[in-house]
Amino acid sequence: MAVQAHETVDLSGAMVLAxxxxxxxxxxxxxxxxLVFGAVLxxxxxxTRLQAGIAIAGLIATLxxxxxxLSHILDHGPAVMTMGRWLPPFGISFAAxxxxxxxxxVATLVALVCAFYSTADIGMIGxxxxxxxxxxLMMAGVGGSFLTGDIFNLYVWFEVFLISSFGLLVxxxxxxxxxxxxxxxxxxxxxxxxxxxxxxxxxxxFGTLNMADIARKADSxxxxxxxxTLSVFxxxxxxxxxxxxxxxxxxxxxxxxxxxxxxxxxxxxxxxVGVYALLRVLVMLFPPERALLSxxxxxxxxxxxxxxxxxxxxxxxxxxxxxFVVISSVGIMLAGLALGTGEGLAGTVFYAFHSMxxxxxxxxxxxxxxxxxxSYSLHTLSGLYARHPLIAAFxxxxxxxxxGLPPASGLWPKVMLVRASLxxxxxxxxxxxxxxxxxxxxxxxxxxxxxxxxxRDDQALLETASPFHxxxxxxxxxxxxxxMGLYPQPVIDIAERAAGGILDASSYIGTVFPEGALP
Amino acid sequence: MEAILAVTxxxxxxxxxxxxxxxxxxxxxxxxxxxxxxxxxxxxxxxxVVREVPPIIPVDxxxxxxxxxxxxxxxxxxxxxxxxFSFFAFxxxxxxxxxxxxxxxxxDGLRVAEPEGEELPPLGY
Numbered sequence: 001m002a003v004q005a006h007e008t009v010d011l012s013g014a015m016v017l018a019x020x021x022x023x024x025x026x027x028x029x030x031x032x033x034x035l036v037f038g039a040v041l042x043x044x045x046x047x048t049r050l051q052a053g054i055a056i057a058g059l060i061a062t063l064x065x066x067x068x069x070l071s072h073i074l075d076h077g078p079a080v081m082t083m084g085r086w087l088p089p090f091g092i093s094f095a096a097x098x099x100x101x102x103x104x105x106v107a108t109l110v111a112l113v114c115a116f117y118s119t120a121d122i123g124m125i126g127x128x129x130x131x132x133x134x135x136x137l138m139m140a141g142v143g144g145s146f147l148t149g150d151i152f153n154l155y156v157w158f159e160v161f162l163i164s165s166f167g168l169l170v171x172x173x174x175x176x177x178x179x180x181x182x183x184x185x186x187x188x189x190x191x192x193x194x195x196x197x198x199x200x201x202x203x204x205x206f207g208t209l210n211m212a213d214i215a216r217k218a219d220s221x222x223x224x225x226x227x228x229t230l231s232v233f234x235x236x237x238x239x240x241x242x243x244x245x246x247x248x249x250x251x252x253x254x255x256x257x258x259x260x261x262x263x264x265x266x267x268x269x270x271x272x273v274g275v276y277a278l279l280r281v282l283v284m285l286f287p288p289e290r291a292l293l294s295x296x297x298x299x300x301x302x303x304x305x306x307x308x309x310x311x312x313x314x315x316x317x318x319x320x321x322x323x324f325v326v327i328s329s330v331g332i333m334l335a336g337l338a339l340g341t342g343e344g345l346a347g348t349v350f351y352a353f354h355s356m357x358x359x360x361x362x363x364x365x366x367x368x369x370x371x372x373x374x375s376y377s378l379h380t381l382s383g384l385y386a387r388h389p390l391i392a393a394f395x396x397x398x399x400x401x402x403x404g405l406p407p408a409s410g411l412w413p414k415v416m417l418v419r420a421s422l423x424x425x426x427x428x429x430x431x432x433x434x435x436x437x438x439x440x441x442x443x444x445x446x447x448x449x450x451x452x453x454x455x456r457d458d459q460a461l462l463e464t465a466s467p468f469h470x471x472x473x474x475x476x477x478x479x480x481x482x483x484m485g486l487y488p489q490p491v492i493d494i495a496e497r498a499a500g501g502i503l504d505a506s507s508y509i510g511t512v513f514p515e516g517a518l519p
Numbered sequence: 520m521e522a523i524l525a526v527t528x529x530x531x532x533x534x535x536x537x538x539x540x541x542x543x544x545x546x547x548x549x550x551x552x553x554x555x556x557x558x559x560x561x562x563x564x565x566x567x568v569v570r571e572v573p574p575i576i577p578v579d580x581x582x583x584x585x586x587x588x589x590x591x592x593x594x595x596x597x598x599x600x601x602x603x604f605s606f607f608a609f610x611x612x613x614x615x616x617x618x619x620x621x622x623x624x625x626x627d628g629l630r631v632a633e634p635e636g637e638e639l640p641p642l643g644y
Contacts, residue, residue: 152595159602166609178617179631185613186547189606190539193551196558196599203592204565257632316640378640446640454644 016085023072027081027094029065030104030143034058038136048127052119055132059112062139066105073101074494078501078511080149088149088512089210095149097508099349099498103276104146106353109480110268110360111139117364117473118261126259129171135265138164145273149512151199151209154277158192158241165270168262169254180254187250191240198233205230212512214285215505222288231289234281235297242274242330245304251327252311256319260367263319267326268360272352275333282337283345284502290340298338302432304331309436312443318366318376321447322359325402328436329355335417335433339424345499347416350491354409354484358401361477365395368470369451378447383456392452394474399448401481403441409484410437412492524564531557544614544624551610555603559596566592 037058044050073079078097082088096104115135122131141161148154170181199209205225206214218227236247243251251271255263282290290297308328315321333355336348366376372388373381385392401408414433421430484491501508535557538550566589574587618624621631 152598156598156602159606163606163609166613170613173616173620175620176632178613178620179629182544182613182617182629183632185606185610186544186551189551189610190554193554193558193603197561200558200562200565200592200595203562203595253633314639316638379638382644450641450644 014087014090016082016087016091020081023076024079024081026065026069026072027079027096027147029069030062030101030108030147031094031140033062033065034136034140034143037061038133038140041133041136042130045130045133046128048124051127051132052115052122055136056112056115056119058136059108059115059139062143063105063108063112066101066108066143069096070098070101070105073098074497078508080511089208089213092153093149093210093212093512094147095212095508095512096147097498097501098494099276099279099502100146102349102494102498103272103352103356104143106356107142107146107269107272108139110356110477111135111142111265113473113476114261114265114268114360114364116476117264117367117470118259120467120469121259121261121367126171130167131171131259134164134167134171137161138168138265142269142273146276149211151202151211151214151281153209154280155192155196155199158195158273158277161270161273162188162192165266168265169258171259171262174257177257180257183250184254187240187247191237191247194233194240195237198230198237201230201233210512211280211285212505212509216509216513218285227286228289228292231282231286231293234286235278235293238274238278238281239300239334240274242271242278242334243304243327244274244300244330244334245307245327248304248308248327248330252320252323255323255326256317260319260363260370263322264360264363264367267322267363268356271326271330272333272356275330275337275348275352278334278337279345279348279502283340284505284508287340287503290337294338294340297334298426298429301331301334301338302429304328304334305432305436306331306439309439309443313439313446316378318369318378318381318447318451319363321378321443322362322366325362325440325443326355326359328440329359329402332414332417332433332436335421335429338429339417339420339426341420341424342496342499342503343416343423344420345503346492346495347413347420349498350416350484350488350495351410351413353491353495354401354413354481357477357480358398358409361394361398361474361481362402364470364473364477365391365398368467368474369395371467371470373451378450381451382454384452386456390471392448394471394478395448395452397478397481398474399441399444401485402444404437405441407482407485409481409488411485412488413495416492520568520570521564524560524568528557528560528564531560542626544617544626547626548607548610548614552603552607555599555607559599559603562592562596562599 080093080095082091082093084091138161141157144157166185170177240247305328308324312321312324333348333351336344370376375381401410404410404414418430535550535554538546569588572587574590576583
């Protein structure tokens, strides 16, 4: 009886019957590869000599997967892979568009460079306690967050990278790490739980969690459901993740405590996942609500920029200066979200690429400066220029990039954001962006003057051997920074197409639900 | 039924936020735990709440005969419980280690990472 019923039922309406094409497997490559390598690293946990090699091989493979995925999407439009053969919205789908795939690519690049730097920075004890498995699993979570097409699945990936980041943060068990990790862990957990609350209310309103399905249904549900309240919930949850004012104080409390590689990874990658989630949810799913909230978002953006960089001005510890610079860069990205225009969002996306690379590079630079000068404090760190002029050159390029001055990468996204603000009649937001650039120049210029230019009487105390390893790392990161500064057009094109893809989600929705195969 | 659950969820949220505003880490952790349960109940309520009707389709039908319980929120809660439980376990260990090492569970006393009265950066050289 049951067998007969099975034969007569037509499954094509509910299930994917065709085998998955090889190109679609690319969609999960940026998640599956680091997961597999993370598992392998856990198996070889005691082989501390092999750890770094396996991790770097894994990240190179992930990077290759990311490059293939992005080039596939640039040529053929968004790609989708649905799990368990159930058609969306029932099966969980991974949907990669230009925004997600390009951010995943840059994040993986940063992670690869950090892994390379860590070979000299993470000792045997750090490897024994699992630095590399945590790193790979965190990148799997970050990749999953960028590529998933399902809100609840996004929550799960958030938790995956969050628990791995806890592990990285407490690696070493110093007193200040325990202190920083306690604050980081509790506040981030509260933030993601807020996200889960919003997800529950979203499910109550829509009866679906697939992002394409939500974007499709939003207009018909809008009359009956409190979507503005929902958007505020999402805004709060993701702003906490992205460290936007006034829910940002967990970041300067914790980001200066771990190993410098970990701080570089966190400062480079993790806050941008929050910004990405804000773009995805507010711009693609709830555009009218975003327009309604744009005034609030603009004030939050301006406050984040200005308060962040003021914090940087008041700090003595180099790593804490950088923690506040990370916060102010989040504010600049939120400015594009507040404007919501194509150019503003493209500026945000471009700034996210730039900020990931530059913030990671600045943290690594701080680590190298500490290695050479023996301190992170601006009181004692000095005299690096006399012995290591190359470090001064790298520092100058990165500071110019962070402040948004030519010839480095920070200039163009700021130009785009300022022009977009002026076009939208928000002159004060443009002023805030420019003022932040000026204050960043002050804050980081002072670091340059005190730590690098200032004469030092006892030159003998300085480390004399040049850190070839550190130079190589910085060189790898400075190449894209200068490239984006001198020849920005390809990156601007990608950023504009990424912004266009979330402003008009029809091709994204059309990929998840092809040829009118709607439930 | 939804009304009762909604009020319960509200009470849970209130208790959780009250506890999380405390200065002592152990009370914050209790708050976090209740917070997670409040959210799980919210997910449960956001689905269909009906009495004891399992979502089973009879052999000769393609769709359930009547209104059944919604299985999806329960699957979501299962995931959320596992995640929040593991996080709670991690936080408990972290809090215990912090208490062991720093000798306090008062958040005002946790000033190792951000020392009080830190000197300002040099103004010139």
